[in-house]
Amino acid sequence: MATERTLTIIKPDAVAAGHIGDIIKILEASQFKIVAARLVSLSKKEAEGFYAVHRDKPFFQSLTNFMSSGRALAMVLEGENIIARLREVMGSTNPANAAPGTIRKLYATNIERNAVHGSDSSENAKSEIHFFFKPNEIFQRV
Ligand code: IDP
Ligand code: MG
Numbered sequence: 269m270a271t272e273r274t275l276t277i278i279k280p281d282a283v284a285a286g287h288i289g290d291i292i293k294i295l296e297a298s299q300f301k302i303v304a305a306r307l308v309s310l311s312k313k314e315a316e317g318f319y320a321v322h323r324d325k326p327f328f329q330s331l332t333n334f335m336s337s338g339r340a341l342a343m344v345l346e347g348e349n350i351i352a353r354l355r356e357v358m359g360s361t362n363p364a365n366a367a368p369g370t371i372r373k374l375y376a377t378n379i380e381r382n383a384v385h386g387s388d389s390s391e392n393a394k395s396e397i398h399f400f401f402k403p404n405e406i407f408q409r410v
Contacts, residue, residue, distance in 0.1 A: 275396035277385035304344035
């Protein structure tokens with residue numbers, strides 16, 4: 269299995285609640301390597317662009333209002349099979365269904381305000397990383 273990269277976002281609910289440190293602690297305990305990080309404050313238009321795949325969903329307006337409501341921390345993580353491993357550590361979209369110990373079980377409020385984002389495929393990881401970071405903002409092994 270080759271080394272992969274994925275995009276994660278600590279969403280505005282978890283940042284406002286003071287859980288940046290708690291969530292990074294879980295990511296580091298999982299041996300995920302942070303290779304880029306930036307605090308962002310998405311405009312409504314940017315949030316709509318990021319979640320364009322969900323534009324026809326009934327929750328699109330509410331989701332993009334939430335995602336543009338405050339500070340969020342975007343990060344690139346690197347590691348073997350990192351896309352699937354991050355999804356596991358995050359837990360199910362709906363925290364009511366998330367496994368014990370997962371980030372969403374611990375810190376999500378509900379299915380929308382669910383603390384973290386993680387890319388769901390290699391193709392989406394590439395485009396989502398590109399959405400937030402230029403190549404020279406991502407750590408490269410020398
Ligand atoms: P994921 O974040 O687990 O990949 P997606 O289905 O890609 O879940 O949905 C993107 C985001 O949209 C979720 O993380 C959550 O914030 C929000 N969302 C998903 N389903 C619902 C819903 O049924 N109601 C409200 N918000 C939702
Ligand atoms: Mg998704």
